[in-house]
Amino acid sequence: MKVILTHEVSGLGTAGDVVDVKDGYARNFLFKRGLATAWTKGGQKQVDAISKARETRAVRSLEEAQSIKGNLEASPVTVTAHAGSEGRLFGAVSTADIAAAVQAAGGPQLDRRRIEVPTPIKNVGSHTARVRLHPEVQATLALDVVAG
Template identity: 40%
Template sequence: MKLILREDVDKLGESGDIVEVRAGYGRNYLIPQGKAMMATDGALKQVERMKEQAERRAELTVERAQDMAERLETTSVTIPVEVGEDERIHGSVTTQDIADALAERDIEIDKRKITLDQEIKTLGEYTATISLISEIKAQIKVWVVKE
């Protein structure tokens, strides 16, 4: 029995794959669970169109991420903080603080995508890495100054 997988199935294939399975497995498990559909001519054409659309969306996403990375590489943020003795910060500067500073410049970045090379507990210049998509990352300069 030839089926088209609608979602990833362990030890069988990924979503969109065309697989050959035993009739009972397909008819009694995969199709009723919504994990697969019959591989008819119309369904095969539909899957091909969906794959093409997904590839185009992925290309656009990569292009947008590269544009954003170029924009971020030229960006630095200044975060004013309260300091005590010895120029030490009360608390520390977090990824949320950096995300808020970027938002003031109309750059929306999720704080979970920002990683710091080290904890920011004193005044100075630091580097933060922003993961846009898996292979595209950007580094920004973070200036921590006295309020």
């Protein structure tokens, strides 16, 4: 099934790309989360509009993404979470928690969908996360998870 991506999907493409995916993946994941729409002849106009907007933002945001990357990688971000006596969290640290902690620390407002955590954060301590700031720029974010 051909779909038009309306948001960036890790491992698949960026907004405005036309990709061919399996029917179940499109119906059960992409469409339900609003990440894609079905491709039609009329939808090609939508693809053109999305790609044109992306090109105008890309040049301006590349330099901005480089500066944000430097700020994010400069110092670790402290995330407070509820934990038991042995340092095990009640649940896990979500990408929304990470985005809120970055903003509380004086950093930029990040979209939680652009933050990738390689393994679920379920313990107190030091962890890392990756932030996709631009198709060409990714920042590695150092996290200190503390009990609170």
